[in-house]
Amino acid sequence: LARVCRVPAEQSPALCVLADSREICSGPAVISCLRAVHGLRVQVCSLGTSDYVVSSRLAVDRLFQSELLSPGSRSKLSQRLQRLQGLFERICVIVETDRVRPGETARIPQRTQYYAGVLSALVQAGIRILFSSCQEETAALLKDLALGEHRKDAAIQVPTEPEGHRRDILSFYLSIPTLSYGAALNLCHSFGSVAAVANSSVPALAAGARLSRAQAEELHRFLHHDFDLQLLPQPLPAKGK
Amino acid sequence: PVTAGSVVVPYGHVIGNEKWRGSEVAQRLQGKVRLIFEDGLGLVDFHLSNRTCILLISEADLVAGDEFKRRLVRFRNASSLTGIVIVEKTQISDQYYLGVQKLVVLELGMVLLPVANQGEASQLIIQLVSSCIILKYGIKDRCANPFLRQQRAQPAEPAVLRTVQQIPGVGKTKALLLLQQFGSIHQLCNASINELEQAVGQTVAQQIYTF
Numbered sequence: 001l002a003r004v005c006r007v008p009a010e011q012s013p014a015l016c017v018l019a020d021s022r023e024i025c026s027g028p029a030v031i032s033c034l035r036a037v038h039g040l041r042v043q044v045c046s047l048g049t050s051d052y053v054v055s056s057r058l059a060v061d062r063l064f065q066s067e068l069l070s071p072g073s074r075s076k077l078s079q080r081l082q083r084l085q086g087l088f089e090r091i092c093v094i095v096e097t098d099r100v101r102p103g104e105t106a107r108i109p110q111r112t113q114y115y116a117g118v119l120s121a122l123v124q125a126g127i128r129i130l131f132s133s134c135q136e137e138t139a140a141l142l143k144d145l146a147l148g149e150h151r152k153d154a155a156i157q158v159p160t161e162p163e164g165h166r167r168d169i170l171s172f173y174l175s176i177p178t179l180s181y182g183a184a185l186n187l188c189h190s191f192g193s194v195a196a197v198a199n200s201s202v203p204a205l206a207a208g209a210r211l212s213r214a215q216a217e218e219l220h221r222f223l224h225h226d227f228d229l230q231l232l233p234q235p236l237p238a239k240g241k
Numbered sequence: 242p243v244t245a246g247s248v249v250v251p252y253g254h255v256i257g258n259e260k261w262r263g264s265e266v267a268q269r270l271q272g273k274v275r276l277i278f279e280d281g282l283g284l285v286d287f288h289l290s291n292r293t294c295i296l297l298i299s300e301a302d303l304v305a306g307d308e309f310k311r312r313l314v315r316f317r318n319a320s321s322l323t324g325i326v327i328v329e330k331t332q333i334s335d336q337y338y339l340g341v342q343k344l345v346v347l348e349l350g351m352v353l354l355p356v357a358n359q360g361e362a363s364q365l366i367i368q369l370v371s372s373c374i375i376l377k378y379g380i381k382d383r384c385a386n387p388f389l390r391q392q393r394a395q396p397a398e399p400a401v402l403r404t405v406q407q408i409p410g411v412g413k414t415k416a417l418l419l420l421q422q423f424g425s426i427h428q429l430c431n432a433s434i435n436e437l438e439q440a441v442g443q444t445v446a447q448q449i450y451t452f
Binding site: 111116117119120121123124127128130131133137140144145148168169171172174175176177178194195197198199221222223224226227228229 | 283325339343346347353354359364367368371372397398402403404406407409418420421424425426427429431
């Protein structure tokens with residue numbers, strides 16, 4: 001699937017969307033629809049945090065309605081979204097109607113008070129919510145979001161497939177806990193070397209990696225953090241082992 | 242008439258537009274929240290707080306045509322309040338939903354929540370009111386909302402160690418050695434090749450330096 005619909009990638013102004021590799025299993029129609037119908041460039045990579053990254057500041061998570069309806073998945077969901085809030089300025093969730101298995105009739109989900117509570121908590125947290133009834137609709141929504149972000153000049157415009165030495169550098173940036181995949185790509189692209197990043201001022205980091213001021217400050221602090229062996233959580237094996 | 246100014250909503254109250262008196266939503270809200278009806282709310286159906294209000298779009302509005310769209314756009318242009326649009330999404334009005342969503346969420350930047358009937362709408366309003374109260378009066382503050390990020394200070398040491406291990410040729414032991422010697426990633430990046438060689442072997446020093 002990843003190699004089949006490569007044609008739209010040739011048009012250089014095509015919008016780029018990053019998709020998490022898990023989405024190949026859980027949302028194959030979303031990805032192929034984005035490529036084939038909407039002509040977007042979809043780069044599959046292991047994002048780890050969100051399902052899609054639409055611009056340098058907007059992450060999109062695809063959820064099933066059943067996940068919002070069941071209290072059991074609440075802690076998982078809140079952990080996930082809290083993590084995203086640390087990495088991205090804007091978050092959007094697309095709530096997709098669950099697929100009906102063959103032989104099963106579509107059940108109209110029982111909306112509970114719990115569900116209403118989750119929705120209002122999401123609204124209060126400033127997370128955008130979109131509803132979709134199938135994977136094709138989800139793809140169309142993702143395209144609309146990417147277009148909107150492109151109009152606001154926040155689209156992903158750097159090459160998304162670094163090669164050789166740059167791949168090592170990318171994984172170095174990715175291991176920094178406060179950086180999203182998009183920000184790491186931007187860093188890779190706008191700075192010549194790791195040393196250049198380490199010696200940059202906060203405003204230069206913010207401009208180069210397209211981070212907010214607070215995020216750039218956090219990155220700067222991380223790079224200048226004085227390492228203290230005593231603060232490591234577990235005692236490490238003695239040297240020479 | 243467009244009323245753009247905010248309405249003062251007393252604690253735990255909801256101010257409803259006169260036109261909803263006696264409706265199913267109003268009946269279900271009564272008893273759960275204190276509902277006050279007022280004339281002349283203009284475009285808004287319910288005020289939840291001084292800043293948040295609700296515009297309710299019924300199934301009939303959706304089917305009848307574009308009148309409700311004009312109302313939403315007028316609201317958006319006239320008012321600085323946070324508008325939450327609740328729309329009745331039923332089997333009949335389902336086909337219009339995508340268009341409405343595109344307008345409300347993507348173009349107007351407002352919140353849109355679908356409900357199946359007026360009963361659900363009232364349930365949602367009750368939840369929204371209670372979370373408004375929590376936010377405003379700071380009961381349990383941010384902890385009450387599971388989706389707001391809580392700032393927690395975490396030692397950066399494990400993360401710094403993990404990052405240094407991403408340099409080719411550096412494992413856990415060498416990463417520790419390097420960090421003890423140079424203190425931070427910043428200083429490690431500015432270390433000369435001689436300094437690196439003193440900490441680790443010649444080959445690895447070269448690798449780190451070129452990285």
